[in-house]
Amino acid sequence: MRRAGRRTDPARWLVPIALAVGAAALAALAPDVLLAQDTGGEGPRAYGDFPLIGSRTAIWVAAQVHLLFAAFVLGVPMFAVVAEAIGIFGGEDRYDKLAKEFTRLLLVAYSATAIWGAILVFGLVTLYPGVWSYLAGIFAPSMWVYVGLFFFESFTLYLYYYGWDRWKEGRAKWGHWTLGILLNVWGTIVMFIANSWLTYMMSPPADVTPDTAPDMVRFWSAFANATWMPINIHRLIANVVFGGAIVGAYAAYRFLVARTDEERAHYDWMGYVGNFIAISALIVLPFAGYYLGREIYEFNQQMGITMMGGFMSWLWIIQAFLIGVLFLAGNYYLWVGMGRIPGAERYTKYTKYMLVVLVLGVIVWATPHTMIANRDELEAMGGSHHPFLGVLGVMSAKNTAVNLMILTTFLSFLLYRRANNEATVSWATTGTWIQGGVMGIAAAVVLFYGIYGYHPDVTAIVRIGFSVYQVGAVLTAIIVVTLLDIFMMRGARSLGAIRWGQMPARSQYALFILAVTFTWLMGLMGFARSGIRQHWHVWEVMRDTSEWAATPALGYAATVISACVLIFLALVAFIFWLGGLAEKPVIAQVGAAPHGPRGAEASGGPELQPAQGD
Amino acid sequence: MWQTNLKVVLVVLGTLGVYTLVANSIPQVQSEVPEELSFTGEVSIDQLVSAGEDLYNGAGQCVSCHGLGTRAPNLVTDHAGEGTIGQRCGDRVPGEDCKVYLHQSMVNPGVYVVEGFQPIMPDMTRTLSETQIWAVVAYLQSVGGAVTVTAEDIGSSYGDAEGAPAGGSATAAAGGGVGAAGGLDPVAMLEGNLCLNCHTMDGRGVQLGPSFDGIGGRAGADYIRTSILDPNAEAAAGFEPLQGVMPTNFGEQFSAAQLEALVQFLANRR
Numbered sequence: 001m002r003r004a005g006r007r008t009d010p011a012r013w014l015v016p017i018a019l020a021v022g023a024a025a026l027a028a029l030a031p032d033v034l035l036a037q038d039t040g041g042e043g044p045r046a047y048g049d050f051p052l053i054g055s056r057t058a059i060w061v062a063a064q065v066h067l068l069f070a071a072f073v074l075g076v077p078m079f080a081v082v083a084e085a086i087g088i089f090g091g092e093d094r095y096d097k098l099a100k101e102f103t104r105l106l107l108v109a110y111s112a113t114a115i116w117g118a119i120l121v122f123g124l125v126t127l128y129p130g131v132w133s134y135l136a137g138i139f140a141p142s143m144w145v146y147v148g149l150f151f152f153e154s155f156t157l158y159l160y161y162y163g164w165d166r167w168k169e170g171r172a173k174w175g176h177w178t179l180g181i182l183l184n185v186w187g188t189i190v191m192f193i194a195n196s197w198l199t200y201m202m203s204p205p206a207d208v209t210p211d212t213a214p215d216m217v218r219f220w221s222a223f224a225n226a227t228w229m230p231i232n233i234h235r236l237i238a239n240v241v242f243g244g245a246i247v248g249a250y251a252a253y254r255f256l257v258a259r260t261d262e263e264r265a266h267y268d269w270m271g272y273v274g275n276f277i278a279i280s281a282l283i284v285l286p287f288a289g290y291y292l293g294r295e296i297y298e299f300n301q302q303m304g305i306t307m308m309g310g311f312m313s314w315l316w317i318i319q320a321f322l323i324g325v326l327f328l329a330g331n332y333y334l335w336v337g338m339g340r341i342p343g344a345e346r347y348t349k350y351t352k353y354m355l356v357v358l359v360l361g362v363i364v365w366a367t368p369h370t371m372i373a374n375r376d377e378l379e380a381m382g383g384s385h386h387p388f389l390g391v392l393g394v395m396s397a398k399n400t401a402v403n404l405m406i407l408t409t410f411l412s413f414l415l416y417r418r419a420n421n422e423a424t425v426s427w428a429t430t431g432t433w434i435q436g437g438v439m440g441i442a443a444a445v446v447l448f449y450g451i452y453g454y455h456p457d458v459t460a461i462v463r464i465g466f467s468v469y470q471v472g473a474v475l476t477a478i479i480v481v482t483l484l485d486i487f488m489m490r491g492a493r494s495l496g497a498i499r500w501g502q503m504p505a506r507s508q509y510a511l512f513i514l515a516v517t518f519t520w521l522m523g524l525m526g527f528a529r530s531g532i533r534q535h536w537h538v539w540e541v542m543r544d545t546s547e548w549a550a551t552p553a554l555g556y557a558a559t560v561i562s563a564c565v566l567i568f569l570a571l572v573a574f575i576f577w578l579g580g581l582a583e584k585p586v587i588a589q590v591g592a593a594p595h596g597p598r599g600a601e602a603s604g605g606p607e608l609q610p611a612q613g614d
Numbered sequence: 615m616w617q618t619n620l621k622v623v624l625v626v627l628g629t630l631g632v633y634t635l636v637a638n639s640i641p642q643v644q645s646e647v648p649e650e651l652s653f654t655g656e657v658s659i660d661q662l663v664s665a666g667e668d669l670y671n672g673a674g675q676c677v678s679c680h681g682l683g684t685r686a687p688n689l690v691t692d693h694a695g696e697g698t699i700g701q702r703c704g705d706r707v708p709g710e711d712c713k714v715y716l717h718q719s720m721v722n723p724g725v726y727v728v729e730g731f732q733p734i735m736p737d738m739t740r741t742l743s744e745t746q747i748w749a750v751v752a753y754l755q756s757v758g759g760a761v762t763v764t765a766e767d768i769g770s771s772y773g774d775a776e777g778a779p780a781g782g783s784a785t786a787a788a789g790g791g792v793g794a795a796g797g798l799d800p801v802a803m804l805e806g807n808l809c810l811n812c813h814t815m816d817g818r819g820v821q822l823g824p825s826f827d828g829i830g831g832r833a834g835a836d837y838i839r840t841s842i843l844d845p846n847a848e849a850a851a852g853f854e855p856l857q858g859v860m861p862t863n864f865g866e867q868f869s870a871a872q873l874e875a876l877v878q879f880l881a882n883r884r
Contacts (some may be wrong), residue, residue: 211798211874213882216835256618302675302736305685310678311643318637509625516629535647540740544647551645558637562630569626 046130047546055127056548057560062123064523064564065571066116068242070194071235071522072572073109074187075243076102077157079277081180088177096168098270099180102247103161108575110154128546131537137214138222139197146193153186188236195231196223201538202529203227203299210541226299230292231529237288240281242518248274249515250576252508255501265501271511272337276413278514279330283406283478287471296532303539307532314554315528317368320398322521324362327405329510329517331358334412336507342496344419350411357408364401367392396453399467403446403474407439410478414485421492431488435481442477446470519568523561531557648673651745657768659752659761666753669746676750679734686735687728690757700759713762716751744768800879803872812860815883823860824850826883835881842873 050058080102087096124132136143160179167176203226208217251271258264297304306312335351338344391397414435423431449466452458458466533539535549543549651665670676670690679686689699696702703712707726710718719726720742723735738747745768752763804810804826810819815826829838833850840847845860868876 209874211878213878216878216881253622256622257615300736301734305678305734306645306675310675311645313678314640314643317640318633321636322633509621512622512625513629516626517633520630520633531645534645549647553642553644554640555638555642558634562634565630566626 046128048127048129050123050127054548055546059120059123059127060560061564061567062116062120064526064561065567066113066120067526068519068522068564068568069109069113069116069571070191071239071242072246073106073113074191075239075241076106076109076247077180077183077187078240079243080106081177081184083273084177084180088173094269098273100161100164101270103157103164105247105250105576106157107161108578109572110157112571112575114150114154128537131542134214134538134542135197135200138200138217138219141219142193142196142223146190149186149190149193153183153190156183156186191235191239192228192232195235196225196228198530199227199231200225202303202533203296204538204541208538208541210543212541227292227295230288230295234285234288234292237281237285238522241278241285242522244274244276244278244281245511245515245518246274246572248278248511250274252511253576255503255508256505258501261501268340268500268503271508275330275333275511275514278518279326279409279413282326282330283409286402290467300539303532306534307528311551312528312531312554314368315524317366318554318558319521319524320362320366322517322524323402324358324366325517326514326521327358327362327409329513331355331409331412333507333510333514334416336504336510338416338419339504340499340502341416341419342499343422344415347415347419350415354408354412358405361401361405361408364392364397365405367397394453395467396450396463399470400446400450403470404443407443407446407474407477410481411439414481418485418489418492420495420498421489422495423488423492425488425490428488431484435484438477438480438484442473445473516565516569519565520561523564524557527557527561645675646673648742648746651743651749657765659756659763662749662752662763663756663761664753665746666749666751666756669742669750670753674738674742674746674750686731689754698758699754700757703755703759711762712755712759713751713767716754717747720747720750798872798875800876803868803876807864823856824853826880828884830881830884833881835877838880839873839877842868842876 048055080099083095083099083102087093087099156179160176160183163176163179167173200222205218205221205225208222248271251267251274255264255267255271258267293304293308296307308316331354335348338348425431449470453463453466531551534551535544536542537544648669649665676689680689687693692698693702696705699716700712703715706715715726719735720738723737724733727733727735742750748763748768752761755761755763804815812822813819813824813826814821833841841850842864845862846857849857
């Protein structure tokens, strides 16, 4: 069944216009012109003014919204290309269709990214000309490369999307997939370049002093500064998480407004895939975060302490609260989803125990400990730590809590995965016991080192090392149990296909909460990363002497972050609606998948048919 | 349809509202910019202590570590049964009085690391001016002890009673020492130190030594720096007969910040 659709895609015009605006802005900012502002005349104008909200908040909003769109357009191509590969190698056409639908969402999001990028550049030029001049003096060559790569990226995207149906067979399909890989390569390089600018502001090379002229700064040492690669890795993973969450929310909305069972089934499946990707990548993200945190400490102890124990110490309590919401919402979605899987009732009795572990974990993780306090507060507390909560707030307890939460979430996925399957291999019972044993041992290792960390003879540095053993045990368990499951479930007997589409509406609202929380969390972490510079544009090199130099408290930051998230989500909703106008997908039910009668993949999921002439 | 849209909007707004509310419900700590101090010889002990307390609890960020007792010793409360910092500072290092000990601990923190703690204390001269540092010293002395910091302490070691970096421009933060004439303005330095008596620049001066016009194209920053600090190390081509004429004491006259400003200025004259 096909339905004709008009191809009036507004994104095709918006992106080049926005690119041209951005390029013009950069062209107008040749370093010589910029530097002239600082050296000529009767003193340069270091700062501009923005009405009502002030210059800092104006730049903050522009940068944050730009970054949210950028994260989306970098994250989504990653799993679009992976989904296309599954379609090619696995022979499952629905993954190919899913990848195409992801890519369709990208088109309009690209223009929004470029427009907000241009707003950011103009904001910097007019409100912070001194800072922009300084940065352009160091990074001008990379700015031109950035613009060039953005062109490559945009036109690769056009080829990738509009060539989808033309190059869908044989070698042409491989060429098309290569375009998808190229799209990711360009996007990743673009992100790495932009990361070098912002990380330089955090961690300039040691030989750069307040008296070093921008053109005397060695380019590569500024580019590949101390926190550049940790940020690159952290953002790469975070983009996948974010993209998955937004796609999940998109699918949730389409599910809620679907008019046919087929459409509902398709978007149910799409929501599941988005959530699966987001939560899977989220589990890895803390390790990238530890790496980044360690590098910040290595670069400058004071900066690290400001971040974790200084005026930002309360931020991590909010972060723990948000991640708690993510874990709870992600697991809740899976547990509700098991209601549409025949055979899942075998496992529902375990969910209440998993819920207890998760809630206790969140409570422990969100317990304040080493918070910044003045003399009055210390006296009121009766010491540097709360007499009761202080015991729970230490890293031994928190690491134990988060590792058990990760293990529990993995267990949820595992139960979901095997819900409608019954192993038929001869060693199935033994294998299940081994799986349980491995999980139990991992939990025991986590608990042992968590408790041992309280021993008075264990020094702080040794205690920090315990987290490696805890993380190692959890990761090992995840890998071993997954491998065992793959082998054990070969040729498994199906207890029935997943009833895609038969999902309560409340589960879809969980996907919205996940998307909003991920987005808000990105804003919060952006504030943490940028805020630890405090009153320095460039840490201990270029001081912020504007009236907005003080770094605001968390309450104000939260209000700005919420405003940014609202702007972003409103625009995303609008451009998705635009995308819906341009292309009306039609859902068709397909039969059983070609590879075996098991798992979610084999349950006869729906297929999205593109509009005619697409 | 519209009912669904309304529900989605309410879920999104509700979630954002809860997060905003939670973040506004916790203690609000803003990171302040260190306030510029400009004490004169008339400064009172109370003024110094008050300014120091503000810095200690605010922009100086001392409580990030010294208020916890885990990263660094508690200062305003008891540490190891020895009392507050004002009570114990005079006994920490034999022969070193309290204010010298505290001052050294801030400007050269690697010298006196308290047993059981890591050497994580930053050099406070990077973020606070000398005046601000002395104000913090005065405050710490006041916590259980007698304040002995005076306006003379502030002036004696630094000459500039206002201190160097606080709240100033990005180019005024480094350095130390009394400094040569001209402040940090390279042209004023060249004029004030009579450099144009032997060098030319923009049509001014006497052409005895190499011209400053286009010097950045002929020599790099390292060469220029060496030529100022040790002018006899290597004579510029064509000027060998004049070797020994240039004074060799500019390294003692210029502060580090002045020297660097001058070097960068000349290196950029291409």
